[in-house]
Amino acid sequence: MPAPEPTTGPLTPEELQLATRNRGMPLEALRYDTTPTGLHYLLVHFDIPAVDAAAWRLRVGGSVERELSLSLDEIRARPRETLAVTLECAGNGRARLVPRPVSQPWLNEAVGTAEWTGTPLASVLDEAGLKPGTVELVFTGADHGVEKELEHDYARSLSLAEATRPQVLLAYEMNGRPLEPQHGFPLRLLVPGWYGMAHVKWLTRIDAVREPFEGYQQRIAYYYRQDADDPGEPVTRIRPRALMVPPGFPDFLTRQRILDSGRVEVSGRAWSGLAPVSQVEFGVEGVWTPAKLEEPLGKHAWCRWTAAWDATPGEHLLSCRASDAAGNRQPTDSAWNYQGMGNNAVQTVRVLVR
Numbered sequence: 001m002p003a004p005e006p007t008t009g010p011l012t013p014e015e016l017q018l019a020t021r022n023r024g025m026p027l028e029a030l031r032y033d034t035t036p037t038g039l040h041y042l043l044v045h046f047d048i049p050a051v052d053a054a055a056w057r058l059r060v061g062g063s064v065e066r067e068l069s070l071s072l073d074e075i076r077a078r079p080r081e082t083l084a085v086t087l088e089c090a091g092n093g094r095a096r097l098v099p100r101p102v103s104q105p106w107l108n109e110a111v112g113t114a115e116w117t118g119t120p121l122a123s124v125l126d127e128a129g130l131k132p133g134t135v136e137l138v139f140t141g142a143d144h145g146v147e148k149e150l151e152h153d154y155a156r157s158l159s160l161a162e163a164t165r166p167q168v169l170l171a172y173e174m175n176g177r178p179l180e181p182q183h184g185f186p187l188r189l190l191v192p193g194w195y196g197m198a199h200v201k202w203l204t205r206i207d208a209v210r211e212p213f214e215g216y217q218q219r220i221a222y223y224y225r226q227d228a229d230d231p232g233e234p235v236t237r238i239r240p241r242a243l244m245v246p247p248g249f250p251d252f253l254t255r256q257r258i259l260d261s262g263r264v265e266v267s268g269r270a271w272s273g274l275a276p277v278s279q280v281e282f283g284v285e286g287v288w289t290p291a292k293l294e295e296p297l298g299k300h301a302w303c304r305w306t307a308a309w310d311a312t313p314g315e316h317l318l319s320c321r322a323s324d325a326a327g328n329r330q331p332t333d334s335a336w337n338y339q340g341m342g343n344n345a346v347q348t349v350r351v352l353v354r
């Protein structure tokens, strides 16, 4: 199948098929510190693979002193860490671009925060002993498919420096339970701060390599490009974003909000993989006031914010935007790119106050 070009046409059957397999987090779930597993967003490129946990092994090989083959029990017996981490799909916001890249048509909801438990990757790499000259680690999943005419196992790499950060985990639990099949059972990579594509699910292999990995999901997908031929820049860490729990109650079809007049506490969450969130602003008709920020749940997890609003009768346009300590702030307008990556333009919510 040749790749379709970005379009302004109606949603295609292929996009609808992807949208019904994957799912976003309903925005009212922003009320939970950690997202209940069944409400966490989901993105699966191919099929959820069948994995026999008893026969499954994680193999560590390539440019190492000792190849390893670890069972799930052996991994679970290693030092254990639990981290609250916010995951967001790099394609979040794609469907709001004009023209729209044809892929999973996310609006705002491709995000969630879970308590992930696993063992630090660095100690497993230590045990294997990386040979001098190793530049990257390649992480391969059990899932297999075709994208843009290239057949491959889902695989991504990380530089040695990223892979050996102490927060990078081989995770086998999500919210205190073994990983669900759709979230990577029995083992996934967790790369706090990075967009979702780096957190390889259904891990089967880790290979130390001496040349940068050129696989499809690494070298072709997940780039900020202006057109098909633009060399572009790789997508890495999560850009800042704030989202609000839409206040009031919705109209079924349009999801426009209806609300009684008076004082309302609007709340939401904000995160950035680039630096700590430094400010959230709440906007009414484009007039911004600072929101109150709470402590984040973890270094790479979202923080709660609240803002008081005196809702007056009539139609209003609410918005929120996050800034981080590295000076990044959400843009009002989407920055267009060919694959629809990293669109962190501010959320707007239309409300009718009665």
Ligand SMILES: Nc1nc2c(c(=O)[nH]1)N[C@H]1C(S)=C(S)[C@@H](COP(=O)(O)O)O[C@H]1N2
Pocket (backbone or CB within 6 Å): 040, 041, 042, 043, 044, 045, 046, 087, 088, 089, 090, 140, 141, 142, 143, 154, 182, 183, 184, 195, 196, 197, 198, 199, 200, 201, 202
């Ligand atoms: N093996 C494998 N890992 C994968 C994917 C995949 O399709 N296959 N999807 C990636 C993408 S694009 C995202 S956004 C996250 C989604 O993780 P979740 O479904 O647990 O929320 O998993 C990543 N890891």
Ligand SMILES: [Mo]
Pocket (backbone or CB within 6 Å): 043, 088, 089, 090, 091, 196, 197
């Ligand atoms: Mo993603």
